[in-house]
Amino acid sequence: MAHKQDKASMLNQGVFIFVYLAILTVLEFLVAASFNSTAVLIAVALVKGALVVYYYMHVYKLSADHEGDHNSYEYKTGTNRLGLWLFLISDAFVFGGLLVMRMNLLGLTRPHLNQLLGLGVTSILLISSFFMNRGETMIAHGDRKGFLNNTLITFLLGLGFLIGVVFVEWRLAAHEGLTPSSGAAGAVFYMMTGMHAFHVLTGLVFLAIVWINGRRGLYDEKHYPVEAAAVYWHFVDVVWIVFYPALYLVGTAIV
Amino acid sequence: MRHFVIVGILVIALAVLTYVGLNSAGLMPVPASAQAGPIDWLWDVQVKAMSFLFALIVVPMLYSLLVFRRKKGDTTDAVHVEGNTTLEIAWTIIPLFVVLGMAYIGAQNLGEIRRADPNAMVVNVTGFQWGWSFEYPDYGITSKELYLPVNKQVLLKMTSRDVIHSFWVPEFRVKQDLVPGRITELRITPTMLGDTYKVRCAEICGTSHAYMEQPVIVVEKVAFDAWVAEQQALAAGAGQTPEGRGLALVTANGCRGCHSIDGAPGVGPTWFQLAGSEVPLSGGGTVTADDAYLAESILQPQAKIVAGFETQQMPTYNFTEEQLADIIAYIKTLK
Amino acid sequence: MKRKYSVGNGLSFLLLAGVVGYFIGLGIDAVIMKNIRWTAPVPSAFSLLCAFTAFFFGVYGYRGITRGLVYQVVWTLIGGLLVTGIRALLGLSAFGGFFFTEPAWVFGALVGAVAFLFGVGVMDDWVKWARGIDTPEFHEDEPGWEKYLGVSLDHKVIGIQYTVTALFLIAVGGTFALIFRTELAASGLQFLNVGMNLFGQNGPQLYNTLMSLHGMIMIVSILLGIAGIINYAVPMLVGAHDMAFPRLNAFAYWVSVPAAVLLLMSLVLGGFDTGWTGYPPLSVKAPVGQQMFFLGVFVAGWSSILGALNVIATVVRMRAKGMTAWRMPILVWASVATSLIALTATQLIGLSFQLVMFQRLFGMGFFDPAKGGNPVLFQHLFWFYSHPAVYVFVLPGLGVISELLPVFVRKPLFGYRWVAMSSLGIALVGFLVWAHHMFTSGMNEYLRVPFMYSTLLVAVPTGVKFFSWVATIWNGKISTPTPMLFVLGAIVVFLMGGLSGPPNATISVDLHLHDTYFIVGHFHDTIFGGFVFPFFAAIYYWFPKATGRRMSEFWGKVHFWLMTPSFFVLTFGMMRVGLLGMRRRIADYDPAQGFDTTHLILTIAAFAIALSVLIFLINFFHSIKHGEKAEGNIWNSRSPEWQVPSPMPAHNYETPFEVVGEPYDYGLPGAKYIEFMPAQGGKH
Ligand code: HEA
Ligand code: HEA
Ligand code: CUA
């Protein structure tokens, strides 16, 4: 696999992928607004998720095998990667379960939510993934300053997302009568966004840790922690890529 | 080769022995419904299969254990045999077809016991903590016993007022959960007269789950009609008087699942000669069963617990003033 | 100085603190509730917690597990008080019947569980990492038994910690079973009646709590037991010096301890009456104990998930040179299959329990039909884990059977590849069968038949195992020391359990069998055959590897010959009454059904099993110090761990080995499985 590339082409690749993601998101929104087709929405979400998984989370690194000494840093990093991915697979089952619950309880209806806000927070999270990818690429090429700046931006965007969902969207929804105890739709909405927000929160903690440690001068060739925080962050993004249509776009809104 | 012949004979012997032994013990309760027939038949097939498979594994194992046992002082290894692909394929494919066949038979069997009779009599079953109430919509009556005419299919439409319960009469075999918020169905055709059957709640539903049992009575058509007429007459007369309305309420809310009206023991204290009596309370003391006490016992059962009933719990009910007065009036008639 | 701590000390502390704790609790309760309540839950809770903590203090001092427990108690209270304070400020009811209100208990318990982890010290390295400090790869353990009560990163220590915790929980769960079996000995309520007031519960309510906790504690003990076997054996079998993530490994073990405490707390906080399955809406109405139960299982689930992750990573990344997939010991295959299930499906039971917890706390209507919820949804989520979980229970056990048989038969495992693949087959098909627990639940009718087909399919790979075992035994040179006895017992018992599976899977028959003692008999058979017997076999087999001594053969045989027949009586009796109409989960049964005699026999059998387990426990602890010395390859096994002297050194193989042949080539002259590499120096 072509994962040993120079910095500039890696950064460019990040930009391209981001543009694709942005276009697809707008497309998705328009599809939902015009001829709401569940199949198209699912297809778009799958494509977006696959792009992030491949280009931002670089799954292919899993198959890159380092022969030789089991105690070398490279070999251990390979093991760590596997461990992290196993964890993500496990975690994905929670979100899968939440989706099943959502389909079972709400079917082709959805809670009545603020569409612009939804699109807004979704964009923020996507943009944060873009910057995270830049940050990781930079530390991989020894650019500490670039890494710190981009990670900070990621962190702030992530915080913005969290505030947008928990402090703005939850309030708005509650104001409109959608509360956790108001019925199945409310329960599903708060459960799904809440569970995701909890993961965003842990992601923010990881980002804060690598940022602080990065400032202290850690992470030279041995920058696996940054990669791990990044992969985790993108994972949270992938989850939202699926949750966003599931909550905001699929089916018809009920009041 | 000699070994295989002996083992083969022993397998068959043990299989037959196991099957006969199990069967002679009388494994199932009496079959009292049309649904029991196919189920017992399939069960019998499975006992045969189980007996055979059990023998098939256990006999060669024990035989090896006895015959190929390590001799004292022998320290050598056994003959080196790694495996045999033909054998492995055989004991993958054969069981595969056996289970596919079994599943096919199982599906047929299920179809048989679910065969619907368009003229089935409908009974609406309500389960609650911890009792049953049976409503006969065709006749406009409600009962605490499930009265059924023999040889006529009954369609039970069931729901629950609180938690999940499960309708099961072991002699009828089939069972079905009662789920709050939805109606589940079960079809039964009783085929054997009897008044010792009971519907027994099969899904844990809280403290008194064990006692959620009520009589099921299967009678001839004539007797059933007579029972219906009697109940209808009772119900018709009931609406006029407070006692009558009380009785209706008591039946509809399933009180009599726990309280007898003739002094018989039950989950709750009997109502026979209750009004006006001195009721011993848990933790000492007594209280006179006046209207206020009765009302309190119904609305807040936990307020005063009757001695001897500490381990049982009565559900809390909500009644209007008038309804309460009717119920109390009814209880007062039980002298 | 060395003898400052001892078990004797611990026991006297236990008694003292139990009494003191009771009165502290009584005082607190009296202040809050303005009433002296001798049998209220709070005094008993304090009594228990103080007693446990003091025991470990006497044995071990204020460090490791003792510190963890103290942290857990203190932070549970702090967390609870925090919520109580907030509620008081908001003008909500501050205290409830169980001292704290439900939200306060839940939050407190969660904080307490996390605090335990910090207290015991498993988080130390990670906290350092977060602060950018590197930590050494290996910690030196204390010598002797004391390392078992604190954090160790050595997989062998962790394996033994798991095993002993599992044995402890089996004893607790088994004791609960003995209590409620005593009640079941005759119809009517004789023992668990009004007179028997425990933690504010009595009668059927107490029965329900004990029965439900019996189920879940036993299941958790199984999860810990298999984690014990896997943790101890797998790194040695693949030739690794430890698991892939030693710290995570320690973490996964220590998570299970506060989980067990939470489960026991549910007993004290009003109990719960749903059985281990916790179906709503009943579980929404049960007392606070239900929340502790959910939380305990949730936390234990993390132990399972993280442990499974570690096993997979270890097997994928840490195998010795030359150990290709087809040369892995069969137990390693089984462990991978198990871990694949535990890694993924466990999340779903966690989610289902979490949803009920939230429904209780925030009124979220997931399973409340009045709010548009669906009670049956819970059952789908729950069984999506809990069915595959039963294969989590048995696959390692079946792996142990396949691993030990060749050793005692002196023949290769018949059809090694088929046996290995059958584990994966069971695991994968096991994901598609969950709804067979729901044939009567009122789920969509059209789902029932497909689930019958998929369920019956599991019999095929399981059959492959059985037939291969028989073929392995056939014509072998069989010897029967204790581990082999348990292996043979396991095969027969599991066969009975397995064969009672297909009738449950055929829908129409299950409509009769569902929720009866037939099912209870079915799963005690499968669990004993697939887990309990192999677990004992594994302990008897690897005990010398861990201690350099072996357990008494004589008492081992007594254990076996007492337990096996009693167990047959127990499960046959269960199936018999079940078929005749005995429902599950009832404290009392209708005398008219005529079960009294059978139930009496069952209770006697239960006590006989308990006696045999007691014999085992004594043998186990006695042999650690006083067993016959056994430092060599006493079973004459080809497996790598037996090629080095016992007990195993701290970082396993001092010289790494290379795999040069097939694992089970018994009887092939000159065949070798492994070869130690010439020393290179500087590597462990
Ligand atoms: C430890 C684990 C364990 C194992 C291994 C199994 C194995 C199986 N179980 Fe069991 N089961 C439980 C534990 C286990 N079970 C528990 C705990 C419950 C109750 C949960 C609760 O409600 O509390 C339960 C309940 C349960 C039910 C629900 C019953 C009900 O509540 O109504 C069903 C229904 O299908 C079922 C089926 C099976 C089947 C088909 C197998 C199969 O895997 C068995 C396969 C093995 C064989 C068949 C024998 C060997 C094979 C051969 C010799 C080959 C030839 C065989 C044939 C051709 C048939 N089980
Ligand atoms: C590992 C799993 C496991 C094990 C080993 C057992 C072991 C036993 N079980 Fe268990 N059982 C379950 C798992 C298990 N069970 C599950 C999952 C349920 C379902 C619960 C539900 O419906 O929700 C259940 C339900 C269940 C019931 C049905 C209850 C009901 O439906 O109302 C019964 C009834 O007889 C029973 C009996 C027994 C008995 C007699 C033993 C005996 O083997 C026990 C023998 C005793 C011991 C092993 C203890 C010995 C130890 C000592 C004597 C030492 C004491 C020392 C100290 C305390 C330090 N069990
Ligand atoms: Cu109703 Cu059990």
Ligand SMILES: [Cu+2]
């Ligand atoms: Cu199952």
